[in-house]
Amino acid sequence: MFGRIAALARKDLRLFLRDVRGMILIFFMPFMFIVVMSLALRGSFGGGDEDAPIRVPGVVEDRGGLAGRVLADLDRIGGFEVETTRDGRPLDRAAAEALVTSGERAVALIFPSDFSAAIEAGPDETAGTAVVQVLTDPAASVQVVQPLVGTVRGLVERTVYLALVPRGVDWMIDWIAPDTAALRRSALRAVAQRAAAGVGEEGGRAPVRVERAAPAGMRVEELPDSFEQNVPGYTVFGIFWIVSLIAHSMHDERRQGTFRRLLVAPLGRGTMLVGKLVPYFLINLVQAAVMLGAASLLFDLDLGDSPAGLALVVAAAAAAASGLGVLVSSLARTEAQIGGLTTMLVLTMSAIGGCFVPRVVMPDWLRAAGLASPHAWALDGLQDILMRGYGFAEVLPRAGALLGFAALFFALGMWRFRFE
Amino acid sequence: MGEAILRVEGLVKSFGRRRAVDGLSFTVAPREIFGLLGPNGAGKSTTIGMLATLTRPDAGRIEIEGIDVAREPERVRPLLGYVPQELALYPALSARDNLAFFGRIYGLGGRKLAARVDEVLEVVGLRDRARDAVQTFSGGMMRRLNLAVGLVHAPKLLFLDEPTVGVDPQSRNFIFEHVLRLRDEGLTILYTSHYMEEVQRLCDRVAIVDEGQLLALDSPKALIAELGEGLLIIGLPPGGAEAVTACATTLNALGRVTMRDGLLYVEARRVNQALLELLDLCQVRQLGLRSLQVLEPSLESVFLRLTGKRLRD
Numbered sequence: 081m082f083g084r085i086a087a088l089a090r091k092d093l094r095l096f097l098r099d100v101r102g103m104i105l106i107f108f109m110p111f112m113f114i115v116v117m118s119l120a121l122r123g124s125f126g127g128g129d130e131d132a133p134i135r136v137p138g139v140v141e142d143r144g145g146l147a148g149r150v151l152a153d154l155d156r157i158g159g160f161e162v163e164t165t166r167d168g169r170p171l172d173r174a175a176a177e178a179l180v181t182s183g184e185r186a187v188a189l190i191f192p193s194d195f196s197a198a199i200e201a202g203p204d205e206t207a208g209t210a211v212v213q214v215l216t217d218p219a220a221s222v223q224v225v226q227p228l229v230g231t232v233r234g235l236v237e238r239t240v241y242l243a244l245v246p247r248g249v250d251w252m253i254d255w256i257a258p259d260t261a262a263l264r265r266s267a268l269r270a271v272a273q274r275a276a277a278g279v280g281e282e283g284g285r286a287p288v289r290v291e292r293a294a295p296a297g298m299r300v301e302e303l304p305d306s307f308e309q310n311v312p313g314y315t316v317f318g319i320f321w322i323v324s325l326i327a328h329s330m331h332d333e334r335r336q337g338t339f340r341r342l343l344v345a346p347l348g349r350g351t352m353l354v355g356k357l358v359p360y361f362l363i364n365l366v367q368a369a370v371m372l373g374a375a376s377l378l379f380d381l382d383l384g385d386s387p388a389g390l391a392l393v394v395a396a397a398a399a400a401a402s403g404l405g406v407l408v409s410s411l412a413r414t415e416a417q418i419g420g421l422t423t424m425l426v427l428t429m430s431a432i433g434g435c436f437v438p439r440v441v442m443p444d445w446l447r448a449a450g451l452a453s454p455h456a457w458a459l460d461g462l463q464d465i466l467m468r469g470y471g472f473a474e475v476l477p478r479a480g481a482l483l484g485f486a487a488l489f490f491a492l493g494m495w496r497f498r499f500e
Numbered sequence: 501m502g503e504a505i506l507r508v509e510g511l512v513k514s515f516g517r518r519r520a521v522d523g524l525s526f527t528v529a530p531r532e533i534f535g536l537l538g539p540n541g542a543g544k545s546t547t548i549g550m551l552a553t554l555t556r557p558d559a560g561r562i563e564i565e566g567i568d569v570a571r572e573p574e575r576v577r578p579l580l581g582y583v584p585q586e587l588a589l590y591p592a593l594s595a596r597d598n599l600a601f602f603g604r605i606y607g608l609g610g611r612k613l614a615a616r617v618d619e620v621l622e623v624v625g626l627r628d629r630a631r632d633a634v635q636t637f638s639g640g641m642m643r644r645l646n647l648a649v650g651l652v653h654a655p656k657l658l659f660l661d662e663p664t665v666g667v668d669p670q671s672r673n674f675i676f677e678h679v680l681r682l683r684d685e686g687l688t689i690l691y692t693s694h695y696m697e698e699v700q701r702l703c704d705r706v707a708i709v710d711e712g713q714l715l716a717l718d719s720p721k722a723l724i725a726e727l728g729e730g731l732l733i734i735g736l737p738p739g740g741a742e743a744v745t746a747c748a749t750t751l752n753a754l755g756r757v758t759m760r761d762g763l764l765y766v767e768a769r770r771v772n773q774a775l776l777e778l779l780d781l782c783q784v785r786q787l788g789l790r791s792l793q794v795l796e797p798s799l800e801s802v803f804l805r806l807t808g809k810r811l812r813d
Contacts, residue, residue, distance in 0.1 A: 087604035091590070098592050337588035344552045345605045346577040
């Protein structure tokens, strides 16, 4: 039996190696997605990073100095790079709009002429409200815009607060000790301002620091870059394209009459099917190894600490993909049907499974629906190993779910499968 | 003729309401080329499918070398070679790779497989194209390779299902020559066709089938001999056929007379004499002839006499 399975597998591997389109679909396409999407989203997925900051043009119409202070604070934050000049000239509104309209920049900030005046007016209710505009293309990704808006709002509030501290000190002194000398009043103002800014008289200690942490048991290291975020998703995406190859191969065997010939041979139907699926399972393993290996070599992807866990997730995902291939080949009767059904299933499952957009940003109902896709489990499994630092034991439930999908797809497929 | 290698008894297969094979029974002796002759839709391929263990019969029994095919198909399959009507090859693989693959499926391997592949390629005349992809072959070459795949594991019984359909004359002759050679080398062959000339040329015995039923079984020569010198098909006015049939036994030159769809089918022992006698009879009975055909003796004529239809309608 094993000899016959090996003969069947060898034949299909040979056919695959002669199928240029198949090799492009399996190896080249997912890898290109990783490269293109990672480069395209670099620095913008989640707010930018030190190597590829989000560049933010800032137009300062402010007659005071507080707008400049906000922009300087923003520039100091990792992941943002503020531009206030262009070709040696200060940026104006027209130039900023041109940058956004042309697509060169996703956002631009415009500080109005009364920004500093509005802040220094303090709680005076007769004073107007200065409006800082965040100029964006309506089609811009909210993943770029929202973090920036939040950050700018926080910085403006901090600037307002720091600007109002000396005023507050003056009001208190006027109330408690109106005869305080000007020099002492100035010193008190400076102490209060330093304290408010987070630097005490001794200097150097910020009372509060916000830092990123991870739940217990997960690895806490550097934030993953865009490649590390995209590789798991598009690897899973690529694994499931084997469905197309399996379904087309089954269709070819029926059309060519070779299945009929094999049915007459001393070969059980179960053996035939296993022999048919083994090569595609192996192709998936090689595919994942190539993609993850290439990502590790080219993009410094950390492959985690558990090769066994990684292999388990990949193998379980490949099994689910094989099962889905059998199901599609049992339902589709023509090449056009195979193409349509495969595209619909793989793209939909990839999308709701989080391969393109993280499930965490989806509405609750869609996030729950994603669990009906093997892609979600496979992606979580890969992320467990590659990004969360989990091991073999922790990914067992994910692998179990994937094998459950494999069994379900296979059972449904065999119910309708015909060799002729 | 020795013990039968293939024994078929009361074979029945239906698809819905249509009975494709209806009580077929025959035996095939070792080293015999046995023909199944009939028009398209007669049940030939369905019969071959059951013999080759592709489908299970609804009723009846098939034995190959004494093994019940329905009960033990896995014992029988290594003995069978099957050459389907449609080509069953992997076009992207070479001829050698196709043969090697199917050889491995039948349990061959190593040097034995390589030697057998070379041998079979030589037999079908494709040795010099062994490394070429099948998709580059002509139709005739593909047919030859199709035959070769059925032979690679050295079966005892070979089923050839319409092997020359769509084949050029040169390749057709090649197949004929090799079928005869294979028989001479000890292979038993079941050959289905709707081409009378092939069956007449190749087969030791032929079963004529139509609508799933066996109509006649004998050597081509014996079946044709029943027609005497020829077959006369006569059209007469209503009632005329019955009148002639009633008197036919008195006419010496006439053999068997059958009536179907208002036509008389007359086996003529001596054609000229039979014509004169029939015309004389019609004259006496005042029966005006409406049509007259004289067919030379052939399997086509036999089929026409049996069914009232031509083999290639």
